[in-house]
Amino acid sequence: MSTAIKPNHIGRKISRIRELKDMKQEALAQALGTSQQTVSSIENSETIDEERLIEVAKALGVSVEAIKNFTEENMISYFNNFYDNSTSNGMNGIFNPSHCSFNPLDKMMEMVDENRKLYERLVQSEKDKIEYLEKLLKGK
Structure with missing residues (x-):
């Protein structure tokens, strides 16, 4: 055996x-x-x-x-x-x-792009907040 x-x-x-x-x-x-x-x-x-x-x-x-x-x-x-x-x-x-209806690597790259865009929006939002706070401080 x-x-x-x-x-x-x-x-x-x-x-x-x-x-x-x-x-x-x-x-x-x-x-x-x-x-x-x-x-x-x-x-x-x-x-x-x-x-x-x-x-x-x-x-x-x-x-x-x-x-x-x-x-x-x-x-x-x-x-x-x-x-x-x-x-x-x-x-x-x-x-x-x-x-197979999709390529998993393509889906992953779409997620990476989406995450990058979200991160860029978050950074821009923080920049806008800083700019607004600086304007408020100058006005005092």
């Missing part, structure tokens, strides 16, 4: 997705109508029956395939495109560049 091959530990995948969604075990347990100890047991299980997996996927707001195919590498793409997953032409959470 090769040690290079990782087992498909479904419980760890469920746990990681839950953590990424900033959900506590108690919250998942409540959504499943079960106890926190049961959720802990599920997350420590290497396998899970299909019916329970469907319930867990629904409670987490992801597809069963997304849990089964979950990896750290594709999780960023999956969660960034979460709302597009239902229409991803069967790709089920795998990054699909045709679904």
